[in-house]
Amino acid sequence: MTYRVALTGGIGSGKSTVAEHFAALGVAVSDADAIAHQLTAADGAALPAIAAVFGAEMIDPNGALDRARLRGRVFSDPDARRQLEGILHPLIRARMLEETARVSAPYALLVIPLLFETGQQALVDRVLVVDVPEAVQIARVQSRSGLARAEIERIVASQISRAERLAAADDVLDNRGEASALAPRIACLHRRYLEHARHQADSSRAELG
Structure with missing residues (x-):
């Protein structure tokens, strides 16, 4: 391993x-923030769940996450932050494990x-x-x-x-x-x-x- x-x-x-x-x-570097950006870009895998929990207004006109709007919501509401983490972190973890399982670096x-x-x-x-x-x-x-x-x-x-x-x-x-x-x-x-x-x-x- x-x-x-x-x-x-x-x-x-x-x-x-x-x-x-x-x-x-x-x-070999696997970056959680970079993965999070991929998951919340236009057509990102996390967007349907985010829209379902926080509302369609969290998706910008280009189909990506409105990060400023969502940041304002979650950092003023601990429960909202936990909901967001519950969506993103399992997806990020799975992607990181996939990336590191494929590496040939030491x-x-x-x-x-x-x-x-x-x-x-x-x-x-x-x-x-x-x-x-x-x-x-x-x-x-x-x-x-x-x-x-x-x-x-x-x-x-x-x-x-x-x-x-x-x-x-x-x-x-x-x-x-x-x-x-x-x-x-x-x-x-x-x-x-x-x-x-x-x-x-x-x-x-x-x-x-």
Whole structure:
């Protein structure tokens, strides 16, 4: 079985940048957010259920999800957020498992922002948390998205706390500094994960033999 590493972290922590570094090293990357966008694009597999639960007004004139409208709904209503997660997360999980089952790379990186919130740790062999202080999260999200600070704070509050995330991590990558500092630290983690993957493969062969 493919060795799987989960990459997670709060909004604005830099998960996408870190994932790009791993991909450049030849790691197979499966991204939950990218899959969610596919599922909610025009004719996406999740749209019928979303429209049935939240109303046809959540689908835009092009036949895709009106993300801004739905985001405004779910982040002000915990029950609505749980309903949305109940629709999306099983579909995302199934797609990620399909993708990682086909990889030929030594290991797979599963980018799952809500890893702990959705209890998906059992999918993976190891957890890497990308960490930044909350103030950095808010500043980065404001810079890239233009969302109001209050809305960003609601999103941050909807995720588990930084302390809980760090306590559950196997590895932590501090990403508060310059992007140029990431490459050598990611290369070190990559070597570690290659070793873990080799050990797992050797153990599996020994059991079969």
